[in-house]
Amino acid sequence: MNAPEESPAPGDRVGVYLCECHSRGLSEKFDFDDLAAFAKEFPQTVLLRRDSKLCGDSSLEQLKSDIVDHDLDRVLLATCAPDKHLEEFREAAGEAGMNRYLVNSVNIREQISAIHQGDPGKARDKARDQFAMGMADLLATKPSSKVYALVDETICNGCEICYTVCDKDTISMVPDPYGRVSKVANVAPEKCWGCGVCVTSCPVDALDMTVYSNAQMLSQLDTFLSRISSDCTNALVFACHWCAYQAADAAGAAGIPIDPDFRMIRTLCSGRIDPNWVLKALSKGADGGLLMGGKPTKCHFKSGNLRTMTRMKLIKLLLDQMGLDRRRFRVEWVNPEEPEVYAQVVNEFISDLRELGPNPLLSRDSDYSHAKDGK
Ligand code: SF4
Ligand code: SF4
Secondary structure (H helix, E strand, O other), rough: OOOOOOOOOOOOEEEEEEOOOHHHHHHHHHOOOHHHHHHHOOOEEEEEEEOOOOOOOOHHHHHHHHHHHOOEEEEEEEOHHHHHHHHHHHHHHHOOOOHHHHHEEEOOOHHHHOOOOHHHHHHHHHHHHHHHHHHHHHHHOOOOOOOEEEOOOEEEEEOOOHHHHHOOOOOOEOOOOOOOOOEEEEEOOOOOOOOOHHHOOOOOOEEEEEOHHHHHHHHHOOOOOHOOOOOOOOOEEEEEEEOHHHHHHHHHHHOOOOOOOOEEEOOOHHOOHHHHHHHHHHHOOOOOEEEEOOOOOOOOOOHHHHOOOOOHHHHHHHHHHHOHHHHHEEEOOOOOOHHHHHHHHHHHHHHHHHHHHHHHHEEEEEHHHHHHHHO
């Protein structure tokens, strides 16, 4: 356990669990010492445990006693894919009195150590970045009973867009309790499947998610932007959990080599990805943005991917106006059983970005100030 120089804010005492996954022989191919040292630098890290094999009942029992003994508020696992063991850790944390969503994971195995073995230095840097993004995400997470959309009735103007786009018939329009407008949206949490398509569709930002919230997504994006490096190509990949992310995990499980110069933000559905996030990333220095979701007819949430397809067309036009090459943004579709397609798309995208060179907007700040003044 380390002794942080600063004390964590109330509610932010984090226990970090780092799995070296000796069963896969990854400890010889990935710099776990560096990641452990990096994790300790966060003032919120009050406990760091390293394990050669974190999956197993003894680890769950350890977690439960740690939560009580070390007064943990949140837990960050630096382990394998979230589909593997995150659920078990969340259940165990729940038994120790912690809200399940205050436990989250950073995928060090399938998404980093298994696919970037050809470049240990870049794998180390990427692990640091993804860990920092995971920590930001965790600290922005609020306790919740489940993932569902929330309406701020004081902002909703009753436009009915969310009502129209929801494929689950979860939203109804009800009389405005404040009498500002005739009706406002109302979400039935028990029916909501958490795709987030409505949130991204709302023109006045009246919607958010309980988990995968705007604050969580933006905290990851801001952390990515704050860590942009001049030593590599800085690509940002947005991947939906049920298709593209599964393909990425399958690529990791198969050990398919992938260019390490990208960082990833995971959403439940590609329909949750806000075009503004892509524009923010590109306008603040990302060299490129790649959005990946499931192919048409394969969307876990029915038509979230089709809505994404329509929305994202606008971005290409805006890139022209920003003076950015259109190749800096791509939307691609990949199904879970297509790890080779995933690897090929990512590798090609980063290769294109390398050819284009660094994002030119980074060096044009002074020109912007003149444009603003009308000079
Ligand atoms: S899209 Fe937004 S403003 Fe329109 S009804 Fe839904 S919550 Fe209200
Ligand atoms: S998150 Fe998805 S299922 Fe839930 S209300 Fe919004 S569009 Fe409907």
